Amino acid sequence: MKSFGKFRVRKSPIIASVNPLTQKPSFVDLASECEKGLFDHSPVHCEDGINGTLFLKGREGDGYLAVLKPNDGENEPENDKSSDSSHGISSEEASIRELAAYQLDCKNFYGVPSTGLVEICYSGFQDGEIVSNSPVVVRKKYGSLQRFKKNHGSAEDIGISVFPVKEIHKIAILDVQILNADRHDGNILFERLPNGGFQLIPIDHGFSLPHKLDKCWFGWLTWPQVKLPFSTEEIDHIRSIDVERDAQILKDLGISTDCIRNMRLSVHLLKRGAELGLTLYDIGAIICRVNGTLYLSDLENIIERAEEETGITFSTCEDVNEKKIFKLAFQFIEEKIERVLEKKKKQGISLSKSSRNLLRNNPFVKENMEPCMVALSPRLNKMRCNPRSPLASPISTRRLCL
Numbered sequence: 527m528k529s530f531g532k533f534r535v536r537k538s539p540i541i542a543s544v545n546p547l548t549q550k551p552s553f554v555d556l557a558s559e560c561e562k563g564l565f566d567h568s569p570v571h572c573e574d575g576i577n578g579t580l581f582l583k584g585r586e587g588d589g590y591l592a593v594l595k596p597n598d599g600e601n602e603p604e605n606d607k608s609s610d611s612s613h614g615i616s617s618e619e620a621s622i623r624e625l626a627a628y629q630l631d632c633k634n635f636y637g638v639p640s641t642g643l644v645e646i647c648y649s650g651f652q653d654g655e656i657v658s659n660s661p662v663v664v665r666k667k668y669g670s671l672q673r674f675k676k677n678h679g680s681a682e683d684i685g686i687s688v689f690p691v692k693e694i695h696k697i698a699i700l701d702v703q704i705l706n707a708d709r710h711d712g713n714i715l716f717e718r719l720p721n722g723g724f725q726l727i728p729i730d731h732g733f734s735l736p737h738k739l740d741k742c743w744f745g746w747l748t749w750p751q752v753k754l755p756f757s758t759e760e761i762d763h764i765r766s767i768d769v770e771r772d773a774q775i776l777k778d779l780g781i782s783t784d785c786i787r788n789m790r791l792s793v794h795l796l797k798r799g800a801e802l803g804l805t806l807y808d809i810g811a812i813i814c815r816v817n818g819t820l821y822l823s824d825l826e827n828i829i830e831r832a833e834e835e836t837g838i839t840f841s842t843c844e845d846v847n848e849k850k851i852f853k854l855a856f857q858f859i860e861e862k863i864e865r866v867l868e869k870k871k872k873q874g875i876s877l878s879k880s881s882r883n884l885l886r887n888n889p890f891v892k893e894n895m896e897p898c899m900v901a902l903s904p905r906l907n908k909m910r911c912n913p914r915s916p917l918a919s920p921i922s923t924r925r926l927c928l
Contacts, residue, residue, distance in 0.1 A: 541649040541664050548642030559584045596669035613707045613733040613741045620732030624670035627731035636700040641672040675727045678718050682711035693726040694751040698806040702796045708733035710745040735785040744810045752806040764800045769793045784841035828858040
């Protein structure tokens with residue numbers, strides 16, 4: 527193998543170099559494997575998505591090894607912050623957010639695939655900054671590189687009723703934590719397990735940690751599993767989220783203060799909501815514009831009210847005023863949680879019809895529902911044992927009573 531400047535040339539005229547900007551040993555190894563693969567296998571364009579996503583192969587070429595999302599969005603319309611599809615996040619910011627989602631998953635609770643930032647120089651790129659034109663044109667791209675996870679499709683390929691509650695809950699908790707503005711069936715992958723169950727894999731987090739909450743939407747809000755209570759394991763995980771540590775991670779990645787402040791609010795809502803008995807649906811409905819895009823969400827209204835009463839602009843205030851507006855916003859969040867709980871109490875605690883059918887008809891959901899039931903209140907336990915309770919039918923009372 528001969529050298530060509532800082533590049534390695536193996537088969538003329540192919541020139542390739544994958545420089546990992548994230549210095550984590552496992553990611554450095556992934557970048558090295560991708561570099562070797564580029565000499566023999568051209569990147570494959572993804573048919574879906576809007577940012578010129580490329581699939582990279584290893585040296586053997588048997589399946590994809592990694593997913594590259596270049597900052598410039600090759601062969602795609604220009605991405606800018608004014609575009610509705612960009613959610614107010616530039617392609618450069620999106621790459622950093624892909625890395626942020628992985629770094630915030632420090633315990634691998636959510637299963638975000640290994641991700642990092644790279645600089646790739648390759649003679650096969652059709653556009654990008656030219657770094658050499660002799661003997662062939664070599665162009666450079668920056669972007670995020672994520673290990674490709676083998677899967678059997680996405681959630682849009684199969685009915686969501688087969689998915690375990692805990693798998694959907696883990697993705698929903700992640701989305702609330704990072705305020706994912708682009709969660710839909712297409713970016714939730716699934717893998718069939720040997721025991722017949724399913725494991726879900728969350729991908730595409732470039733439109734998370736937004737500057738504004740106006741486009742925040744969680745596709746799982748219509749799924750019945752999110753109306754089921756948290757399990758003890760999930761509550762323990764939510765309690766363990768260290769918002770100060772996460773804020774420092776985001777700050778070190780260069781994510782702006784307004785985005786970090788939004789994350790602090792969503793995590794506070796998640797922690798308090800889970801502690802006091804809200805479901806993921808309840809929490810998501812506070813964050814998202816569930817009454818239509820023209821109407822502010824409850825969380826947006828909380829921010830607006832806190833700004834009016836303090837005279838401080840939430841997104842641009844000085845650090846010295848941050849504690850004051852956060853204190854008031856947290857107070858309003860507590861009040862909102864109390865109102866939701868009071869409304870649920872008046873309506874009676876019950877599972878929706880779709881949730882009951884989901885639990886009754888699916889063995890995998892029933893299996894994962896058991897730990898969730900532990901978190902229910904004594905009052906609900908009493909209701910379940912009452913043959914006239916809506917929770918005792920159509921599900922067997924014997925199976926529901928703890």
